Amino acid sequence: MYTDTKLEEEIAAIDLMGPEPSDEHSRELYYIGKLRTLIAERSKEAGRQLTACTVTFGCQMNARDSEKLIGILVQSGFAPVETEEADFVIFNTCTVRDNADQRTFGRLGRISHLKKKNPYMKVAICGCMMQEKGNVDKVRKSYPFVDLIFGTHNIYRFAQYLWEVYSTDKKAAHIWEKTDQIVENLPVERKFSYKSGINIMFGCDNFCSYCIVPYVRGRERSRDPREILRETESLAQDGVREIMLLGQNVNSYGKGLENPITFAELLDEVCKVDGIRRVRFMTPHPKDLSYDLIRVIRDNPKAARHVHLPLQSGSDRILKRMNRHYTKEQFIELALKIREEIPDVSITTDIIVGFPGETAEDIEDTLDVIRRVGFDNAYTFIYSPRRGTPAARMEDQVPEDVVKEGFNKVLTAVQESARTRSAALAGRVMEGLVEEVNSQKEGYVTCRLSNNMIVHVPGDASLIGRFVPVLLEECRGFYYFGKIVEE
Ligand code: SAH
Ligand code: SF4
């Protein structure tokens, strides 16, 4: 187990026999301290160290939340494992589209037999899906073996809830409607040694008419920049070389802080941290991506040559109904400005097909943007009505066959665009960060370039976390095969 001296000192200073401390941070440490004894006892009884596994769905923000969950589990005495055949399994859920819900219910259903076999096993479910009452009711009714349910707003109370279910052996559910708290400095167990996400803000106030996120993640809250920089520095000291600043709309970072600062200023500061070689961010909203931000990326070699700029639709009429606050031409102008200012930048996007009222003509507009911007990659989604959102109440929902046709056209166009953009890089030598051993091709490792492109090169696990010059040899659509060349 990774030992955090400061954390140990803080836990040692708390009277674990006394009443719970009133501030959130100490309270969590108090419960971690209490859990250590309890989980050690249970492990002794079981004749092995109890294990824990997180199953994560959804975006980078959920991935980061899961690192916090496993951090608390590890500090409480569980051994982390990657399999659902564990003593504690927690599902961290996403509800952005219906298929995310369905996949979670499918996985949840499949573990009930594991629970029957293992008397020590407990199951928890948390995250965005649990902010919807219908889903909580369904879990209670159809998956009664679940021991603990909580949502997004009170994730920082996890240690307390864990203590509750282990000390009482009863079921617990805690769903909050909202929070204004950001609790700092709780334990984290990173999935990767060399890269990490960093939350810079929580929630979203944009209310795009199709999107459930503002309802399940609550109002926008920015973290204090000093906390973000402190976390970046401590990650750098711990060997992290690449970080990703996370928020649903990073451009609105800093509003409402005591000393407001812009996202461009924050990015600039974060890039100055010694030891950090690359800084990414997700996601900027096209409506308020400032020229300052473009300039900070341009002038900062550490800022990744990649902007993920979600288009959603190329039709002005649909964009308006989506509540996106930009037009087709404004989007194109912005994308081309980014390309002009930042040589080698890659621009990727998200597109939704089948939004209510979308016609073949609207799809043509989307195709036009794809051709004119030339996206380096794109995620194309079929519109999924989310209960409670304005779009779900719109009357002109698009029939499935029309959606399919539009989807195929968009997919073909983005694939072609990605292929053309990628192929243009053949023969170049670019800096790659070796991320992992390639599970498909023996003797290969996978690198990520600053522009977010993936290159598979011969190599072994000893290279993981290293920056290496890679020659881009063989283009395979939106990724490459290549090799490491001499520095
Ligand atoms: N905050 C980010 C992304 C959030 S969700 C942004 O504003 O871009 C990630 C992507 O899921 C969105 O960009 C959108 O393309 C897609 N998405 C969100 N709601 C959806 C829905 N109801 N149906 C289909 N796709 C959706
Ligand atoms: Fe959803 Fe729009 Fe917020 Fe992104 S900006 S999370 S799409 S409401």
Ligand code: F3S
């Ligand atoms: Fe999904 Fe929640 Fe992220 S709904 S996309 S996990 S914010």
